[in-house]
Amino acid sequence: MFKKILIANRGDVALRVLRACKEMQIPNVIVHSTADADSMPVRLADESVCIGPPASADSYLNVAAIITAAGVTGADAIHPGVGFLAENADFAEIVAAHGLTFIGPETRHIRSMGDKVEAKITAADSGLPLVPGSPGAVPTLDEAKRIGGDVGYPLLVKAASGGGGRGMKVAETADDLAEAFSSARAEAKAAFGDDTVYLERYLGQPRHIEVQVIADSHGNVVHLGERECSIQRRHQKLFEEAPSPALTAAQRAEIGMVAAEATRRMGYLGVGTMEFLYEDGEFFFIEMNTRLQVEHPITEEITGVDLVREQIRIAAGLPLSFTQDDITFTGHAIECRINAEHPETFMPTP
Structure with a gap:
């Protein structure tokens, strides 16, 4: 230790x-x-x-x-x-x-999952279901138009280095694509210093479901269930709850094992969160967070697992102190984010 x-x-x-x-x-x-x-x-x-x-x-x-x-x-x-x-x-x-x-995780995974385009490629190689869209970065408007014709509208233009809902624009029709493409690139450049974008089919009413995974250096990978993060404003989470009220026990087990197996194939080490969009019974991978999440306590509340303690143990080369069979879900936990916002506009303040 x-x-x-x-x-x-x-x-x-x-x-x-x-x-x-x-x-x-x-x-x-x-x-x-x-x-x-x-x-x-x-x-x-x-x-x-x-x-x-x-x-x-x-x-x-x-x-x-x-x-x-x-x-x-x-x-x-x-x-x-x-x-x-x-x-x-x-x-x-x-x-x-x-x-x-x-x-924390190994550098290679922090880097690959930090780039949304590379993350999609890694996810596909690991067997995760993806939202239909571009196979990689989209450098030009002409290329975006071609992909839009193949995938269909509405389309979501997303920053490759994005986060927190920034660098994301929706093109409802082909006529909207030029504005969405240029706007997303400009916002991404200003926020992240990188104007690389990619395209995904825009899902109309999806739920945002994330799965907590953890893996050690001894080949053990466990999922700790999911968190419901659908209540958002400006693509930023306001409430998280675990477990999700939208999933059945069978769906919970299915997406959990899919996430755990992908984590194993990647050779991932440590605590991580795989985020999915869920609509009409289908899950689509959107990104992986290679860190402890702000909302990790609600998973700890329903599983009894101390994620930070396990992080430290894993980094020290020790195996997980539990197996998948040890994980049970008890009760229900909700987290609310308290943000400093203007009471009339709800924009960040001061």
Whole structure:
């Protein structure tokens, strides 16, 4: 097991990882900005290191400062938490290059699943069902028109590097495609620095279902059921619940095993979430999140599994502490996201 874990995050997720460390009796250190010097994670951690001013770019995204903090405190593993550097493949590589353990998936999976186009190719190779659409990136409007003619309308133009609903535009008809294509590319460029897009058939009233998977280095892969994430605004989740009220036990078992088998074929390591659209009895893979999800507690509530504890064990080379047969679902859990929004426009504020 690790001598000391550095937690490279703040707020509730830092507390969540800190709790697991304390329960596992692993010494820990929290990095923080000057603004968070008196925060609860800092006060509860065994050690803390200030890594910069309030701006995230100068602190929680400051890779050099985080690596230095690990060195001076003697940490041999880094848990990235949620957000910030959790899905940054370059950061994971740098952590490994300094002889430290990144508590998360392997770099190759962070990188391949972080690119939506490459993720679709990987998913198809792993046997996952896909929404009909382009086989890869669509570089020109002419190519988009050709694919639109083959797939049919409405079409969804999506940023390859997208997230949080940004870089997504719907073309209801062929006449709308030019505007949707240019708008999605422009938004993607502004948000992610990459204007690569791809096309998918737009599903009218799908449910958003995600499946929690976890895999160790000993060949064990387990799914922990699904979460219903259909209540969204501007393509961003507002409520998550587990299990989904829309699925039968048979459907739950089916999509869970499909996700687990795909995870096995990929050779994935650690905690991950496969997201699907579900409509008319069919599931379609849309993306995989190679990190702990914000909504992971509702899965923990109905299964009794401590996902952060298992993350740490897996990163240390230990096998999962349970098998698929051990997983049962008890009760129902709901998570609500509290967002700072203007009361009249519901736009983010301040």
